[in-house]
Amino acid sequence: MSTAAQDRRGMMRRRAETGEEGPRARFSQLLPYLFEHKKVLSVVTVLSILGAAASLAQPLLVSQVITVVEKGRGLGALVWLLVGLVVASGLISGYQHYLLQRTGEGVVLSSRRRLVGRMLRLPISEFDTRRTGDLVSRVGSDTTLLRAVLTQGLVEAIGGSLTFVGALIAMLIIDPILLGLTVLVIAASVVTVTLLSARIRVASRKAQDRVGDLAASVERAISAVRTVRAANATDREIAAVENDAVGAWRMGITVAKISALVVPIAGIAMQVSFLVVLGVGGFRVASGAITVASLVAFILFLFLMILPLGQAFGAVTSVNAALGALGRIQEIIDLPGEGEADATVEPAATVASDDAIGFEGVSFGYTRAPASSEGDFSPSPPMPDSGVGAPQAVLDSVTFGAARGRRTALVGPSGAGKSTILALIERFYDPDAGVVRLGGVDIRSLDRAELRAQIGYVEQDAPVLAGSIRQNLTLATPNATDAQCIDVLHAVNLTEVLERNPLGLDAPVGEDGVMLSGGERQRLAIARALLAAPPILLLDESTSSLDGLNEQLLRKSIDAVAENRTLIVIAHRLSTVVDSDQIVVLDHGRVIGVGTHAELIASTPLYKELAHHQLLA
Structure with a gap:
């Protein structure tokens, strides 16, 4: 594992122990999400300018109306013009609100696309140390908070700032003294909001972390409800x-x-400003410094100035909450993808080889201690005396070759490293030392998609995805025909699954394949690999959940499809092993014997003991 990856593990552990919040996003990191919708936001900005102009014109018209009435003249078109401005302002506001809501949904969509696109390309080692529920929470809950940036005031605050500046200028022209008193009150409220904004961002980040913890707990309980x-x-x-x-x-x-604490500040500022303006303004009207019409206009401009100030305070709250969530999103997006470090890898030179798969002095250790049934996967928390980043050795100088078109069996006690060998072939991980070769070529020099297209892999726990039988079968072969799907189901003795539901291939399998038995899930996973018909098949305990009859039928199917293909099989049953062309015996991560069944019985005491117990160790 790279030094950077180890540093990330150490940082994660420190946060877990100290309660330290994770990285907080900068506002500049939010801009790319907004700029994706710059055309719509440009329209919204224009509408904001028009709305600000319509709003600023209204106090001026009201002042004109008061002046005309004082002089006893007819109002004429002034009233209709004022009504028109009010209606236009309302229509502009409504359409602007729709565009902001629509754009907000677009920001959520783009952030989810970006996050999921990165998340599903992360190295497998990242999933070893992160909880599924927390990752799901980042996609669902955290991205939703980004909508608030648009729908709760940010873009509206841009238009509001124009109204604020326009009202400020108008108030300065009407009465600088009243404006000075108003600015003092507003400045105090702005300082208070600024001091609180940092606390909002930190608290929001911690709140989203707790929501992630909750989602992880719910996912854990539901997935193991039985x-x-x-x-x-x-x-x-x-x-x-x-x-x-x-x-x-x-x-x-x-x-x-x-x-x-933030929300009432705008209201308090408005009330105090209004009372100050009303009291001092009334005195100035009485002294003849300004007219009643000017005072009314000033008060209306005051309202226009306070309203965008409230929007700005709301924007501060929503943006800081969004930046807390964005920090959790960026934490995943900033992680390197599975193949991004490949450019720095120096593959070993190609060698001539008749082996489909070759291991040369391969050593490997997980960063965290493994805790699965075989001891190869599902890392547990670090050992107390090891610290994060201290590898737990699984393979030690493993060397063997799997001949092309032949069957190689891997046997050994639990924790010997058998499943890890398959994981290294699939390049879920890279070895710490040594070389894994495909046809004599270091697999680190191959494109991962190209490598995996040549390999069919059936995992030990035979995972089945929620959906239909067809969706599970065609995961690697989306263009497979119905006839091909039915044929491969017949080959693994799953005809009854098709017959018991009138939907046939479209029959649902339930969450994690709960509507299928353990043996049926395993056979379906094998059928998926057989349908792809790759030149290399990796089978990890592929018959462990099958009864004797189904195991025999499945072995015949595998034998048929395995002709001219390379098989690497992990098995705990002697019947699966004895017919192999080559058997590799592992113990504590080392190869202690390679040969046929008869050869190993004579040469390798551990294999003889395992065989005596039918390999069911």
Whole structure:
């Protein structure tokens, strides 16, 4: 693992232990999301200018109306012009609101596309150390907060700033003294909001982190709901989820408290300014310094100036909340993708080889201690004395070759490193030392998509995706015909799955394939690999969930499709191993024997012991 990756792991651990908030986004990082909609925002800006002009003209017309009435003249077209401006201002505001809502949804969509596009291309090691629920929360909850940037005042504040400046100039012309008093009140409110804005951003980030924790807890409980029920642990799981929900609630209350200090500031500023202007202005009217019409116009301009100020305060709150969420989004987007470091890799020279797959002195260790059934995946928290970034050795100088068109079996006790070998072939990880070759070529010099197109991989837990049978079968072969899908289902003895539902290939399999049995899920996963018909097949415990009859039928299907193909099989059953052209015996990450069944019985005590127990170690 790279030094940068280890540094990220250390940073994540420190945050978890100290409660430190993650990186906060800068406002400049928000601009690309807005600039994607610059045409619409340009229209909104023009509408804001027109709306500001219509608003600023209204006090002037009201002043004219008062002056005309004082002189006893007819109002004429002034009233209709004033009504027209009010209606026009309302129409502009309504259309502007629609455009902002639409653009806000566009910002959410683009941020989700960018986030998901990056997230699904992250190295597998990133998923080893992050919780699924928290990642889902970033896509759902965090991106939604970006909408508030547009819908709660940012762009409106741009138009409002024009109104603010226009009103300021008009008030300066009408009475500089009254304006000076008003500015003093407003300046005090602006300083207060500025001091609070930083606290809002920090609190918002922490609140979103707690929402991520809650989503992770819910995902954990729901994904294992059957296990939880069977263990009578429902109440404990509910309590754990409620604990995270309370944590999210508390941080939400913190944000609400800080926001509650910001919201009334605009109202207080407006009321104080109004009272000051009314009192001092009344005195100045009495002294003849200004007219009643001028005072009314000044008060109306005051309202026009305070309104965008309130929008600006709302924008500060929404933008800071969005920047807290954007920090969590950017934390994922800024991570390097799976292939981005490939340019710095120096592949080993190509060698002549008859092997489809070759391992040469390969050593590998996970950054965190593994904790799966075989000890190869699902890393656990770091060991107390190791620290984050200290590799947990899994493979040590592994060397063997899998001949082209032959079957190679990997056997050994749990934790020997068998599944890790398949993960390295798929290039989910790169070795710490040594070389993995495909046809004599260092796989690090191959495009990952090109490499994986040549390999069919059936994982140990036989994952099935929510959706239909067809969607699962055609994951790697989207253009497969119905006839091809049905043929491969027949080959793995899944005809009954088609027959028991009138939807056939379109029958749903449920979340994680819950509507299928364990053996059916495993056979469906194998059918998916067989349908792609790659030159290399990697089978990790592919028959572990099958009964004897289905195992025999499946072996025949694999034998048929394996003709002229390279198979690397991990198995715990002797019947799956004995017919292999080559068996590689692993123990504690080392190769301790390579040969046929008969050769290993004679030469390798561990294999003889495993065979005696039918390899069911």
